[in-house]
Amino acid sequence: MNNVEAFQAQLESVGYVAEKELAATLLLMTQLQRPLLLEGDAGVGKTEIAKTLSRVFKCPLIRLQCYEGLDASSAVYEWNYQRQLLAIKMQEGESHSSEETERHIFSDHYLLKRPLLQAISMEEPPVLLIDEIDRADEEFEAYLLEVLSDFQISIPELGTIKATSTPYVVLTSNGTRELSDALRRRCLYHYVDYPGFDKELRIVNARLPDITQRLAGQVVEFVHGLRKMNLRKIPGIAETLDWAAALMCLNVSELDKDPEIIAQTLVCLLKTKEDRDAVTREISERLIAKAV
Numbered sequence: 001m002n003n004v005e006a007f008q009a010q011l012e013s014v015g016y017v018a019e020k021e022l023a024a025t026l027l028l029m030t031q032l033q034r035p036l037l038l039e040g041d042a043g044v045g046k047t048e049i050a051k052t053l054s055r056v057f058k059c060p061l062i063r064l065q066c067y068e069g070l071d072a073s074s075a076v077y078e079w080n081y082q083r084q085l086l087a088i089k090m091q092e093g094e095s096h097s098s099e100e101t102e103r104h105i106f107s108d109h110y111l112l113k114r115p116l117l118q119a120i121s122m123e124e125p126p127v128l129l130i131d132e133i134d135r136a137d138e139e140f141e142a143y144l145l146e147v148l149s150d151f152q153i154s155i156p157e158l159g160t161i162k163a164t165s166t167p168y169v170v171l172t173s174n175g176t177r178e179l180s181d182a183l184r185r186r187c188l189y190h191y192v193d194y195p196g197f198d199k200e201l202r203i204v205n206a207r208l209p210d211i212t213q214r215l216a217g218q219v220v221e222f223v224h225g226l227r228k229m230n231l232r233k234i235p236g237i238a239e240t241l242d243w244a245a246a247l248m249c250l251n252v253s254e255l256d257k258d259p260e261i262i263a264q265t266l267v268c269l270l271k272t273k274e275d276r277d278a279v280t281r282e283i284s285e286r287l288i289a290k291a292v
Helices: 003-013 020-032 046-056 081-091 098-105 115-121 138-150 181-185 197-207 213-227 237-249 259-268 273-278 281-291
Strands: 036-039 061-065 077-079 111-113 127-131 152-155 159-162 168-173 188-191
Touching: 003 020, 003 046, 020 036, 020 046, 020 188, 036 046, 046 061, 046 127, 046 168, 061 115, 111 115, 115 127, 115 138, 115 152, 115 159, 138 152, 138 181, 197 213, 197 237, 213 237, 213 281, 237 259, 259 281
Parallel strands: 036 168, 036 188, 061 127, 127 168
Antiparallel strands: 077 111, 152 159
């Protein structure tokens, strides 16, 4: 067994089914200590990859959820102003110079570490998940380059803080905007697509070991049929697992046994009114017939 196959087996041992290409990419990421950029549609399992790495390496997962307007105070650090004010109040009347007071209140004791600073300050490397980086502003993306290039953060009051350990960095993007070439150059890259039938069947069997092979195959076939439709929100792997679990809870053994229950459980797969209206009873029965 080569290194890629061994690492692929490690991923599978914690419940993640990965093809060799992805396993090789993750192995290179850890050995080269390079950030990994994962692109793909929402729901294909990008975030789950970071969670899997934290299970494989038995280390913490630190998550930074990106959004428009994200700034350093939310992503990197901020000062605990209330404690600083309290400290200044308590020192009133004491013989401390202004320089001594300033050094005291601008120390690690009053620093609130947000995900980026927290990640580079840990003794053992964590997995740092920078989720949906495409939702953040270009200004924040530019700021992130210093962290990803040198794994250090500049704090005006304290100076430059260098990483105690190098975290395993995973960035995800749903492609809502184009990322800069500078960010891409600093990262390894992997595109995560919806899984094929065989892979998704293995995922269902791995996550739901009590499901019958027949029902698992029918569920995956049905979902793959939905993904070929022009839906507003295509069901992802998580929706497949939710639906399969719901059918098991209702003691459904085959999709064609009770069409009424199947119609009621589609709430697990269809998440907008438009999609619910688009998948009529006739379409649902046609997908069931193809699945069985």
